[in-house]
Amino acid sequence: MKALCWQGVNELSVEQVPDPAILNAQDAIVKVTASTTCGSDLHLLGGYIPAMRAGDVIGHEFIGEIVDVGPEVSRHRPGDRVVVCSIIGCGRCWACRHDEWSLCENSNPKPGVTDLMWGGTTAGIFGYSHAMGGFRGSHAEYIRVPFVDYNAFTVPEGVSDLDALFASDAAPTGWMGAELGGVRPGDVVAVWGCGGVGQMAARAALLLGAERVIAIDRYPERLAMAARHVGCEVIDYTSTDVTAELRERTGGRGPDVCVEAVGMEADSTGIQRVYDGIKQQLRLEQDRPIAVREAIHACRKGGSVFVLGVFAGFVDKFPLGALMNKGLTLRGAQQHGQRYIPKLLDLIAKGDLKPSYLATHTMTLDEGPKGYDMFKHKKDGCVRAVFRPWA
Amino acid sequence: MEGAKAMKRLVAGAAALAAAGLGVARWAASHRRVPSAAKDPLESSRWLGITINRPPDEVAPAGHLPEPLARVDAEVRMNRAPGDRGTEIYARPREHRAGADAVLARLRGEDPRTTVRTALRETKSLLETGDVLRSDEEIATTRPTLPGKVLDMALGRAAEGGRL
Numbered sequence: 001m002k003a004l005c006w007q008g009v010n011e012l013s014v015e016q017v018p019d020p021a022i023l024n025a026q027d028a029i030v031k032v033t034a035s036t037t038c039g040s041d042l043h044l045l046g047g048y049i050p051a052m053r054a055g056d057v058i059g060h061e062f063i064g065e066i067v068d069v070g071p072e073v074s075r076h077r078p079g080d081r082v083v084v085c086s087i088i089g090c091g092r093c094w095a096c097r098h099d100e101w102s103l104c105e106n107s108n109p110k111p112g113v114t115d116l117m118w119g120g121t122t123a124g125i126f127g128y129s130h131a132m133g134g135f136r137g138s139h140a141e142y143i144r145v146p147f148v149d150y151n152a153f154t155v156p157e158g159v160s161d162l163d164a165l166f167a168s169d170a171a172p173t174g175w176m177g178a179e180l181g182g183v184r185p186g187d188v189v190a191v192w193g194c195g196g197v198g199q200m201a202a203r204a205a206l207l208l209g210a211e212r213v214i215a216i217d218r219y220p221e222r223l224a225m226a227a228r229h230v231g232c233e234v235i236d237y238t239s240t241d242v243t244a245e246l247r248e249r250t251g252g253r254g255p256d257v258c259v260e261a262v263g264m265e266a267d268s269t270g271i272q273r274v275y276d277g278i279k280q281q282l283r284l285e286q287d288r289p290i291a292v293r294e295a296i297h298a299c300r301k302g303g304s305v306f307v308l309g310v311f312a313g314f315v316d317k318f319p320l321g322a323l324m325n326k327g328l329t330l331r332g333a334q335q336h337g338q339r340y341i342p343k344l345l346d347l348i349a350k351g352d353l354k355p356s357y358l359a360t361h362t363m364t365l366d367e368g369p370k371g372y373d374m375f376k377h378k379k380d381g382c383v384r385a386v387f388r389p390w391a
Numbered sequence: 392m393e394g395a396k397a398m399k400r401l402v403a404g405a406a407a408l409a410a411a412g413l414g415v416a417r418w419a420a421s422h423r424r425v426p427s428a429a430k431d432p433l434e435s436s437r438w439l440g441i442t443i444n445r446p447p448d449e450v451a452p453a454g455h456l457p458e459p460l461a462r463v464d465a466e467v468r469m470n471r472a473p474g475d476r477g478t479e480i481y482a483r484p485r486e487h488r489a490g491a492d493a494v495l496a497r498l499r500g501e502d503p504r505t506t507v508r509t510a511l512r513e514t515k516s517l518l519e520t521g522d523v524l525r526s527d528e529e530i531a532t533t534r535p536t537l538p539g540k541v542l543d544m545a546l547g548r549a550a551e552g553g554r555l
Binding site: 003005008015017018020021023024025026050051052053054055056057072090091092093094097105106107108109110111112113115116119120121124130131133134135136144146147 | 521522525542555
C-alpha cells in the first residue's frame with residue numbers, strides 16, 4: 001500500500017510499504033479516508049523526537065472505515081465509519097478506567113523508554129516514534145488499530161468527514177486543556193497558539209462558559225480565523241507586549257486560566273528566542289518553553305496553567321518562583337481523547353462545534369511532502385493539510 | 392642585572408605554580424566532601440512491583456500464580472492495593488547478581504531481573520486486557536540506516552527495560 005514515510009530530518013517521501021495486519025485479536029484494520037497534519041508532527045520532522053527510523057509511517061489524526069476485525073472485537077464491524085483517537089488506550093487498566101487514557105499502562109509495547117525518560121510508562125501513539133510503541137501512522141491507505149473497541153468511535157449520520165476528522169485529536173486535546181485547566185463560567189481564558197489545537201481550546205473554553213477568551217499568535221490569517229470561527233479576542237504578539245496587554249484587558253489581574261498550545265518549538269520576538277534557540281542547538285536544553293514561561297507570568301494569582309503543547313525533555317529558565325509564589329496550578333497531558341470524543345461528536349452533530357474550517361488545504365496522499373512543507377512554513381495560510389488517500 | 396631579572400621571573404613563576412597547585416588541592420579537597428550520586432545498595436535484590444487493576448482473588452485464584460509469572464524462577468508476594476487500585480504484585484529473581492556480573496548479564500540479555508520485569512508486565516496486560524499488545528514493527532516499513540542501527544541498539548531492550 002501507499003504511505004507517507006519519515007526518511008530523516010525534514011525529509012518525507014511517499015512509499016509502497018507492506019499492508020498492515022491484525023496482530024492481536026482485539027485489532028481492526030481501518031481504511032483511512034482522511035488524515036491530517038498536526039503541529040506535533042513537526043517535532044518528528046525537525047528531529048526533536050529522536051526515536052524515529054527511516055521509513056516510519058507518520059500521522060495520527062484520522063478517520064476511516066473498518067474493513068477487518070480480529071476475533072475478539074465486539075463493538076465494531078466492517079463497514080463502520082469511525083474516528084480513531086490518536087492515543088491508544090487498552091480501556092481496562094486503572095488509568096483508562098479513570099479516564100486518563102494517555103497514561104494507559106498496556107498500550108505501549110516499548111514501555112522501557114518512557115519509563116526511564118519520565119519515570120512512568122505512557123500510552124502508545126499512532127505514528128509517533130518507537131518510544132511511543134512503534135505503531136504505524138495514519139498517512140497511509142490502511143492502518144492497524146489496536147484495542148479498537150476502545151479507540152474507535154462510530155461517526156453519527158450527518159456528520160461530515162472533515163468535522164469528524166478533528167474529533168480524533170485537535171478537538172479533544174483542546175477540550176481537555178480547557179476542562180482540566182479548570183475553566184468555569186465567568187472566567188477569562190488566554191490561549192497561546194492559534195493552530196488547530198489552540199483554536200479548539202479557545203472554542204471549548206467558550207462552550208464551558210468562559211466570559212472572555214483571548215487567543216495569542218503572530219500569523220494574521222490564524223488570528224483572523226480564530227476571531228471569526230471561535231468568536232474570541234486575539235493578540236498579535238509581534239506587535240505588543242502580551243503580558244501588559246493581558247493585564248490591561250483584565251483589570252490588572254491576568255487571565256484566570258492560561259492554556260499553552262504551542263509546544264517545544266515555541267517562537268517569540270525577543271532575546272528569549274535567540275537564547276533558547278542556541279541552548280537547544282547546543283543540546284543544553286531540549287525544548288523551548290517560551291510560551292509556558294509567558295503563561296505563568298501572565299496568569300492571575302491563584303490561577304491555572306495547562307500545558308497542551310508537546311514537550312519531550314528538559315527546559316531552562318522555568319519560572320518556578322512565579323509558579324510557587326503566585327499559588328498557580330500547573331497541569332499538562334497528552335490528550336485523554338476517549339473521554340471527550342463521544343461528547344464532541346454530539347456537539348458537532350448539533351452544530352455547536354464545526355472544526356472542519358481548520359482544513360485549509362485538502363490534497364492526495366501523493367502530495368504529502370508538499371502538504372507538510374506548506375504546513376510547516378505556514379504557506380498560503382495553511383492551518384491544517386488534510387490527506388485523502390483514496391481521492 | 393639579567394640574572395636578577397631571571398631570578399625574579401623564576402620566583403614569580405614558582406609562586407604562581409604554588410598558588411595554582413594550592414587552588415587545585417583546595418578544589419580537590421572540597422570535591423571529596425561532595426557526596427557522590429546515591430547508589431541503591433539493594434539494586435540487585437529489590438522487589439519489582441506492579442499494580443494490576445483486578446482484585447486479589449482474580450489475580451491468583453486459589454493461590455495459583457498467574458501466567459507467565461508462574462513460569463519465572465522468582466519469589467513472589469502480593470497484597471490488595473490501597474483504594475480501588477486492585478492488587479500489588481511484587482517479584483524478584485531467586486538468583487541475585489551484583490556488580491560486574493550483573494552488568495555482563497544485562498549486556499548478554501541474561502539479566503534475571505529483566506525476565507521478571509517482562510513477566511510482570513505481561514501478566515498485568517493479560518489479566519487486564521486478555522492480551523499482550525504487539526508492535527507494528529513486526530511488519531517493518533523501515534529501511535536499514537546507520538542512525539537506525541544506533542537506535543536499534545538503544546531501543547533493543549526497550550520492551551523489557553525501564554524503571555519497574
